Amino acid sequence: MNIQQLIEQIRQKKNYLCVGLDTDITKLPAHLAARPDAVFEFNKAIIDATKDHCVSYKLNTAFYESQGLKGWEAMEKTLHYIPSTHFTIADAKRGDIGNTSSQYAKTFFEVLPFDSVTVAPYMGEDSVRPFLEYENKVTIVLGLTSNKGSNDFQYLKLEQSSTYLFEEVLTKVASWGTPGNLMFVAGATQASQLATIRNIIPDNFLLVPGVGAQGGSLEEVSKYGLNKNAGLLVNASRAIIFASPGEDFAEKAGVVAKEYAEEMRSYLGV
Numbered sequence: 001m002n003i004q005q006l007i008e009q010i011r012q013k014k015n016y017l018c019v020g021l022d023t024d025i026t027k028l029p030a031h032l033a034a035r036p037d038a039v040f041e042f043n044k045a046i047i048d049a050t051k052d053h054c055v056s057y058k059l060n061t062a063f064y065e066s067q068g069l070k071g072w073e074a075m076e077k078t079l080h081y082i083p084s085t086h087f088t089i090a091d092a093k094r095g096d097i098g099n100t101s102s103q104y105a106k107t108f109f110e111v112l113p114f115d116s117v118t119v120a121p122y123m124g125e126d127s128v129r130p131f132l133e134y135e136n137k138v139t140i141v142l143g144l145t146s147n148k149g150s151n152d153f154q155y156l157k158l159e160q161s162s163t164y165l166f167e168e169v170l171t172k173v174a175s176w177g178t179p180g181n182l183m184f185v186a187g188a189t190q191a192s193q194l195a196t197i198r199n200i201i202p203d204n205f206l207l208v209p210g211v212g213a214q215g216g217s218l219e220e221v222s223k224y225g226l227n228k229n230a231g232l233l234v235n236a237s238r239a240i241i242f243a244s245p246g247e248d249f250a251e252k253a254g255v256v257a258k259e260y261a262e263e264m265r266s267y268l269g270v
């Protein structure tokens with residue numbers, strides 16, 4: 001799915017919810033935990049219960065890679081189970097010298113046919129370029145992250161200027177691509193910076209993690225982040241997939257996803 005099709009899905013479904021499949025095996029419901037394909041069974045049930053209330057799924061690859069081959073297989077099966085009407089994100093945060101980034105791009109755009117992958121911009125243009133070379137795929141670059149550690153580097157002021165490092169990152173990286181192939185991560189916990197971010201990149205989609213378990217406000221994010229095409233994908237992982245620890249985990253996930261979707265609909269004013 002490309003950005004134009006994502007915009008169409010948002011219009012049809014009237015929400016911009018991304019469900020995060022951060023499937024931590026230590027948190028699986030007891031009745032599933034011992035099953036041989038537990039992670040995929042869990043994800044399948046979550047997708048079935050939430051697909052009508054979201055437009056996207058984000059798989060944080062760490063939760064799969066940490067399980068070795070079995071985890072990788074669960075990630076692949078999950079990706080293929082997600083309906084083609086939903087925008088898929090590999091939250092892998094890759095980026096290396098160009099020669100190596102090409103291999104990462106091949107991994108997440110070809111071997112695993114995700115629609116998009118998250119990329120860390122620290123190593124500069126040649127580390128991001130191999131991802132951007134894929135037509136109809138989207139590169140999601142870390143702009144201003146949701147964690148406390150974002151203060152360490154992202155809020156450093158550039159010498160003799162009032163500009164933060166993250167602002168320079170957004171400005172520079174935006175010139176490497178277009179709103180059709182480049183999104184940025186902006187943490188929901190950073191809502192006070194969203195107006196600034198929108199001034200720099202009015203048209204790019206923002207992937208916004210940090211509502212739910214991290215306490216970010218959906219209302220604030222929507223107020224400052226929405227643009228003419230919606231322009232937002234707001235992710236919640238733990239708050240949805242682990243809404244209940246019991247046999248009703250999928251049903252509860254569906255209820256929470258529906259609540260987020262309805263709140264989003266009110267902000268879209270449709």
Ligand SMILES: O=c1ccn([C@@H]2O[C@H](COP(=O)(O)O)[C@@H](O)[C@H]2O)c(=O)[nH]1
Pocket residue numbers: 020022060091144145146147185186187209210211212213214235236237238239
């Ligand atoms: O700045 C960032 C970038 C990525 N993430 C990822 O999003 C989800 C958030 O999970 P919750 O359970 O909803 O808190 C997770 O995969 C993070 O690695 C982020 O939180 N902040």
